[in-house]
Amino acid sequence: MALFLSNAPPKAEKTRVxxxxxxxxxxxxxxxxxxxxxxxxxxxxxxxxxxxPFVAGVLYVLVQALEISVARSQDSDDDD
Incomplete structure (x- = not known):
């Protein structure tokens, strides 16, 4: 909700992530x-x-968030 209210453009993800x-x-x-x-x-x-449907949807979102977090941490490790 806060993303929609802010005037700043959303930060684009890196291609590797x-x-x-x-x-x-x-x-x-x-x-x-x-x-x-x-x-x-x-x-x-x-x-x-x-x-x-509820459990499958929630689990999908949680695992997807974990995958993105791992990809971000791998990308930040490569930048160092």
Whole structure:
């Protein structure tokens, strides 16, 4: 929300960070899909249908954020 309210343009990511984070995107997708499959195996009835999209979405975002953080730290290590 603060990004939308500020007048400054958003800081562009470095090409290497974008390359590393998109190259490892399959991990985030796999975590999201895997969590949905696991929930469908553990729970029965309506619960998996209600919980799986939420858990898969949250897990995808968290793993994607971890991938970007790792890519940024790798890029900052190379700059030193």
């Amino acid at each position: 974008l390359l590393l984070s998109t190259a490892t995107d399959f991990l985030a997708v796999g975590a999201g899909v895997g969590s949905a499959i696991l929930l469908s195996l553990l729970l029965h009835g309506v619960a998996p249908w209600l919980l799986a």
